[in-house]
Amino acid sequence: MTIRNLRLSGVSAAVLALGLSAMGADALAQHQLTGRVVDERGNGLPGARVSVPELGLTTSTDRRGEFTFLSLPAGEARLEVSYLGLPPGVRGVNISASDINTVTFTLADSADGVERIIITGQILDSAARALNQQRTNNATTNIVSADSIGRFPDANIAEALQRVPGFAVARDQGEGRFINLRGAPGDFTGISVDGVQIGSPDPTTRAVDLDTIPSDIVAALEVSKTLLPNQDADSIAGSVNLVTRSPFDRPGLNISGQAGLSYNEFGDGNDRRASGTISNTFGNDRFGALLSASYSRTDRQVDNIESSWIIEDVAGQDVFLVDEQEFKDYDTVRERTALTGSLEFRPDDANRFFLTGSYSRFRDDEFRNTLLIIYADGDLQPGATDGNATWNESRIEKELRHRIVQNEITTIQVGGEHLIGGGELDYSLSYARSEQFNPRRAQFLFRSSIRPDLSYDFSNADSPALSLFTSGEHLDLSGYGFRENVFRGQTTEQDEIAARINYAFSGSFLANPTEFRTGAAVRSREVTNDNEQYRDRRGSANPGQPISAFLSTERSQNFSYFLGNKYDPSAVTAYWNANEAQSTDAASRRVPQSTTADYGAEERIYAAYGMATVEAGATRIVAGVRVEHTQFEGSAPFIDDNENISINRVSRDYTNWFPNLTVRHEFSDNLIGRVALTRAISRPRYQDVVPRVEEGDRSSLPVSVSRGNPDLRETMSNNFDAGLEYYFTPLGLAAVNVFYKDLEDYEFTLVRNGTYDGLAAEISQAENAPDGYIRGVELTYQQQFTFLPGLLSNTGVLANYTYTDAEITLASAISGSRTRILPGQSDTTLNLAVFYETERFSARLSWNDRSDYLNEVNGEDSRLDIYWEGRSQLDFSASYDVNERLGVFFEAKNLTNTEGVRYAGDRSRVIEREAFGYTLFGGLRFNF
Template sequence: MKLRLLLSTAILPLTFAVAAQAADVAPSAVVEPAGDGVIGRVVNAEGAPLPGAEIVERGTGRRVVSNTQGEFILTGVSGQVELDVRYIGLPSTSQTVMATPGRLTSVTVTMGGGDVTTVADVVVTGVITDGIARSLNQQKNADGTINVLSSDAIGRYPDPNVAESLQRVPGIAIQRDQGEGRYINVRGAPSAFTAVSVDGVTVPAVDPGTRAVDLDTLPSDIVSNIEVSKTLLPSQDADSIAGAVNIKTRSPFDTRRLAVSGYAGGSYNDYGGNDTRAGATVSNVFGASQTFGALLSLSYSETNRRPENIENAWVEGGSSYVIEETLFKQYETQRTRQALTGALEWRPSDQTRLYARGSYADFEDDEYRNTLILGYGDGALQAGATDTTATYTGARIYRGLRHRTQNNEITTLVLGGEHSFDNGMVWDADLSWANSEQTYPHRDELVYRSTSTTLGYDTSNHYAPTYFYGPNSPIFGETATGFFATPGNFSFRENTFRSNTTQQEDVAFRTNLEIPSQFAGREVAWKFGLKYATREVDADEERQRNRAGAASPGALASMWGDEQGRNFGYNLGTQYDKGLVDAYLAAAKAASPRRMPDSLTADYTAQEDILAGYGQARFDIGATNITVGLRVEQTKFDGSALSVVDFDENDPATVTPVNVSRDDTEFFPNLTVRHAFSDNLIGRVALTRSISRPEFSQIVPRRVENTDGINVEYEIGNPDLQPTLSNNFDAGLEYYFASLGVVSANVFYKDLSDYRYVLNYEVERPVGSDTATDSYSTPINAPDGHLMGLELNWQQKFGFLPGWMSGFGVFANFTVTDAEIKTAQSYGGRDTFALPGQSDTNYNAALFYEKGGFSARLSYTKRSDYLEEINADDAGLDLYVEGREQLDFTASYDFGNGFEVFGEAKNLTDSAGIKYFGTRQRTYEYEKFGYNAFVGVRFKY
């Protein structure tokens, strides 16, 4: 139905644009239209567009800024018009235009040519400095607070995906999976507080447990630029408390000629495996007047890793904290990313454009995991346990091999058009479709379990500099000797199978109308818009398990291979043979019974419809630019899950659909002020309001049960969960150097209401002579909270230095935040908590050099510890992620004929990923990924 809707209405922008071009007559307006004007482009000497250029009409002081393709419209001027054009990194220029009354007059302004009057101290030369100039100009001349990453800047870092590229932006930290960036935290806020779009199309999350988008699915080499809006305007969706990220792909009109570029290379990782990456882009414009354009971009990467991992599950054991389970995980993973972007554009005149843009990204993670589990908790804790030592009798050892394949797909398609009328009015509309899908075709595992034995541990050296290495490593149970190494001590325990698919499909229609006018003796740009978006979510999961003795593949030794396990220096013994286990599991799946009701309670469907409208006015008072407006969003939500009571396969009445339906309307007032104290000193203040809606899996009325022996884990939805709202204050001061640089300071405060968090707690119940411990996880709202901080940024090229030293430059930013939430009830005497996902400090520093054809950059990033999960029963079991640092290096040489060689070195600090409970002495997870060295070649025509 949505696809038919998309196709049937795709003609709307085309119909309107053609009609507008034929008549070019605007309807009557309630305000007096401006009438005359200039429409044009700003380009450099090579014809490349210059985004963020400032165009000022000398007589009236009217000011406009070029868009990402260097285009602009200046209304309300006619006759002889003197344009002054400024662009950081190029000499300023002036151009006279004879503007015809009653219509828009076209002009192209070229900067950096030989006939300009030089007033700047630096001229952009080189890829790094060109990327800096593009970013700084767009940032300086924007109405709100934004940061921009150009494709040139992204390409100078060893960042294979969009998440890792964004870690270089002031105030942004990333969350990693096996060493690779996945989610982003903007200004210390949770990842779900940031909306992501591609070419303006909202991207649904692939992970059903969050609204945060897995940015490791999107490779960085498909990007033209990335814009991070840290303050929103009324014309932007309100669902971005922390910020909005818009990823823009390339356009054939970026170059307006046949252009071919690409790269290829390979790498080595010291934790195993070789990587390959390659990409290519081709574009051209066609027709006698070059009014048609087409672009195609391809990207492929394959990453092989063998990270080492150890995890400890801690519980309170009387007067101390003890480990009830230790897991050694030895991974062998292959991750592939494939991406395709394309664009078709038609520009029959400077005033009309039609376009179709699409993107497809596929991420596959194929993973084998040999697991050794020391099940202390299966036995009895002996007296004398301390916070670092314990002994259990009757414990068991588990040995398993899991083969899991995860596939993420993100697809976007947008059809749209824009027309500029001769009286200066601008109308645009687009229809978009986005689809995100996460599939686990299989998560299959074979497990053997030992007979009872005595196990102990000693973590006295839990955090020594030689952590998990050498003689000072912690001692966990037995290594591959004695009882551990005897296959006869193990017998078949179970095989398990899980598969699931979650699909989110979003269709949206959006239209905007901008009207330049005279109002109360002042020039005012009015803008109005509507947007309707509907999203459908479908989650389906299947689980199977077989513990019958007849399902056993035989003795443990019959499934072993030749490889010996080594994890942080521990001898983990002989590992499973992947081929033997895969063949066994493939044959055993059909005979493994479906786990019920688990396979039903995890399923759900949801639909969310959002109708939004806004109005805003932008006007100038001298050097002050003011935008004021209001956005209204109505959200209608319907969800359904299955309730299972005393499940009986033969009695359908034990399975009952449970539905939830909600309707909510919120108002989002906005005041954004930009003031130019001088050409170089810019101040900004914004008062805004924004929203973060609940995760779909949390709001549907479901109750997922996972049983393990007599213990049960419950994941419970909350249909009464409210969206988080935030009233925001932002203020900043930026000083731009003529020598291509900026120093800035921004403060922000977010007053949060109904912040949602996941509450984890346990309940004991008697089971015969034993006691079961049931775990509960449910999302609830905290009534109050805040997030505030200071963001400092300095970047500059030292072009004023003499000789070869003029090639040096620096990037540095530092963000400090403070945040907390106050809960409605007290947990263990606490009702105030840190904001999950918030690091107190986050900073980046980079030193670069660019001279002649050579460029190099040494970059360092670090974030401090942050809270990940709150434990309602015990503060000592709150889960934290330890802050992580990383040092990267890139270098390249451009031969000047379109070819360039480059090299990258990533994670030179060999930093680990660490999580802990309450204090660093209680390590939950320790994982290392190793460094990566990559070499390749780029070409451009």
């Protein structure tokens, strides 16, 4: 062990010594009590508040309804239990001096004045579990149970999170993929499965592609918006823990599942989805096993138009011009497959051993027919204005692309928990793997020899008038000749091994009951990215047949534009299968930038922490510090002018300290306030910090160059959070939370013009902005209107609104300004759901909205910064329980037919317009 790592361990040792010195001999002689709080059906109640008032001790139950007091004196103790939505309970317990003490506490919902619907309703039962956990947690959190997720038409984790206060979703073809929490980029939110950190399958970001993971395999989503010292520090915005099911969630034999089919507005195919879980406990509930599986398939067509905007000097004036357009007609099949498993052994009440695992696979198989109009290959004619131009001798191309991309995320974890030595010890060893690869990525391109004079008019930005679709030169098949085929492949792998250990014990500080906790962790991650790209334009690659031999009879209609007939996938696939080997058998046909896109990285993080939780009457204070030491090594190939390949390397190490102070105060049982001062980190993206230089085709200037920045620094953030929550009786919440994040060295990608190897180039490189901030406010309100008469008493509302303001200050003036708004940050996000709930029937109509946000900074001219237009979406879901075992459900998604739109600086300059339609889904649920 190095001197530096010894210092990290010293943090834990110091806190341990402080705790022992604060404990008197009387405290060391005390005894432990474990228990479980359940409802009348024996289901654990998470977030129940358990207290021993005479001793000033308070704890809460975990997601299984279990709790532990590490230190109680022998003799009689009076326990008080409170749970939102159920009457409180009081019970006396005799604490034995010889053994671990255990107790089971049942809360019934039959007390006077408490209606049964509170605990048995579908929406309200899940709301009760979430609200109780949020109420008792030290940090600012949001909990979403599996039942709550299932009441929305959200097929993956990203879409499930969009309902949580503060979250916004970035979409791909209408499906949620990446998340933005409180206006921060996706890299600022750590994602874990059962506490195991997972990496991104995407080589360009640390943000996890959450469309990889289906929503129906989790038991709950735990969102921590303020961190504690025992949590990994690489979560500036917060962390999301995906909690999978445990056999002890519901002891005994349990079998449940669901299945259904859908209708899609676009495309002939239908969605299908099925999932199931089986679990059991054995040996007097000492051993448990669980297996869960999920499968879904989506067949869909998507319309897409993309336009490239530039600024040119026309008669001494800056004019916005479109130099290229792509009309993309997608036929996609998306599949998600997931498995989770759990084995748990509890030989006695003081010990628990576990083995958990999860596997998620996302496969996106798409055929994309593309019509390309390359205006800039011709000559711009005089008289061009913003959005209106004529180009002589433009070029037309027709392409088919078949791309299969597959993401896989795997986690395995083994560990134990023990009540030992008057304290609680837990440890784990985990392995996580994230992988993205392309089983096929091929392109087949024909180019027309017809060079028409073309004009466009963007007076209607969404549906511009384009002369080509009047003159129809793209429909003249006689002009098309074979241009090239391209074969690509990319494999990105991230493997992480992590070990963690924590120890907690009770004592006192300034005569106040105190829990001391200390621990350490080691994380070692290896990342590799291998890119292969071959282009074949040789005569031997020419199929020797006209384009008509590869076209089908199916029309390609993209919005209002008729593109001609689609390629026949079977005919083109047969060509690819026959030619791929010879097109990729020589290094001379490998595109040089596919070599320099490769990179490797190793990242090791050594961490230690110490913290104390002090109970001072109605106030709970958590104080501590975490320290993390990072060692990083990166490498990437470089090709010189003589085409010799060498390896560029970079290595660095740094240590960061993360002090933490969190205060939770109960003004009353139902009014909770929190204040937190924390510090967090976001390490650079791997491809941005390795010494990588990737150049585009030199035959077209300016040449496109993407390069890494080995001098890139980690982003640090000092955070302030404060919130006030009021919990309604019998079940509801009104909350306000404010936050401020002071950013240092924010990482952003800058695109600007320059020179590379003596050529005019458009250079993309990550840079650090010295200063920046994110600030905002969250408002949350949810309640069932039980005070209304008749059927109206079954109605309720779930609503949240988040406002954020964010800005970064650049190191030097770029396009006349040193300040920019933060990429990925929407000013507002809004969720509003109205529900109706009875014992057997539930329905909700939900509205989700986010405002415009910056997608990419243009370093030369902010007028070409790329934005995503904000979008709103209306969804509906309903379910009916035929009996306790069987239910039916119906979902409707994107009833507003909202499209996805990107634009360059101004909404009149549309870069991309994409439509995917609505989806109707219905099925059955069962539970045995």
